[in-house]
Amino acid sequence: MLEARLETANLFKSAVDAIKDLVQDCNFDCNDSGIALQAMDNSHVALVSMMLKAEAFSPFRCDRNIALGVNLTSLTKVLRAAGRDDTLTLKAEDAPDVLNLVFEATAQDRISEYDLKLMDIDQEHLGIPDTEYAATISMPSAEFKRITTDLMAMSESVTIEATKDGVKFSSTGDIGNGSITLRQHTPVDKPNETVEIELSEPVALTFSLKYLTNFCKAQPLSNQVKLCLSAEVPLMVEYGLEGGSYLRFYLAPKIGDEE
Numbered sequence: 001m002l003e004a005r006l007e008t009a010n011l012f013k014s015a016v017d018a019i020k021d022l023v024q025d026c027n028f029d030c031n032d033s034g035i036a037l038q039a040m041d042n043s044h045v046a047l048v049s050m051m052l053k054a055e056a057f058s059p060f061r062c063d064r065n066i067a068l069g070v071n072l073t074s075l076t077k078v079l080r081a082a083g084r085d086d087t088l089t090l091k092a093e094d095a096p097d098v099l100n101l102v103f104e105a106t107a108q109d110r111i112s113e114y115d116l117k118l119m120d121i122d123q124e125h126l127g128i129p130d131t132e133y134a135a136t137i138s139m140p141s142a143e144f145k146r147i148t149t150d151l152m153a154m155s156e157s158v159t160i161e162a163t164k165d166g167v168k169f170s171s172t173g174d175i176g177n178g179s180i181t182l183r184q185h186t187p188v189d190k191p192n193e194t195v196e197i198e199l200s201e202p203v204a205l206t207f208s209l210k211y212l213t214n215f216c217k218a219q220p221l222s223n224q225v226k227l228c229l230s231a232e233v234p235l236m237v238e239y240g241l242e243g244g245s246y247l248r249f250y251l252a253p254k255i256g257d258e259e
Contacts, residue, residue, distance in 0.1 A: 009088035135162035
């Protein structure tokens with residue numbers, strides 16, 4: 001059976017919120033190393049990969065590999081019942097037809113329990129190759145969200161250009177154009193505002209702002225976000241979580257005059 005308890009339900013809630021508009025139905029693959037999710041959006045432009053390692057839970061028990069097929073809209077409705085400081089325990093039998101969710105609010109001495117019906121989802125697993133990226137940009141997640149929101153007003157796409165001078169986000173649309181440039185920045189007193197750029201060669205790629213704005217829904221999960229770019233491969237956007245857990249999004253670049 002599976003039994004996995006999170007000290008804060010908000011972690012799981014925020015992760016599901018960030019994924020649900022991209023993917024409707026998916027499997028949570030549970031084994032002794034943790035709970036993983038991998039799924040593509042309907043248009044096969046974006047891929048979501050999440051790993052919540054066993055260390056993120058206390059306790060964590062998974063006796064055998066279990067696939068939990070879940071409709072994320074339904075799961076979101078159940079997770080709304082969780083208070084911000086509630087603990088969350090996920091439970092499932094070895095051959096489950098429901099996922100049991102228990103929310104505990106220790107301050108109010110309240111326990112809420114829900115059973116969510118599971119689905120049988122046939123989902124292919126895509127091997128995500130290890131990629132040596134030309135540019136890796138670490139920046140505040142709130143700043144990334146602000147940039148994508150601001151540039152959405154100009155256009156449907158953004159070009160991300162990384163050079164030795166910094167990283168430039170630029171957008172051109174019917175009403176005009178705009179750009180925002182960030183330079184490497186390491187404030188000693190405010191580590192969460194650090195901007196770091198690792199560069200082996202300059203790279204410039206164009207992406208859909210609609211998708212990037214969607215990815216930014218994961219901003220509450222982490223103060224920092226990592227953008228990894230290389231020519232002709234998908235952009236990786238990573239929100240690192242405690243204990244080596246992560247939520248990653250992959251987005252194919254736009255090619256030529258593609259809209």
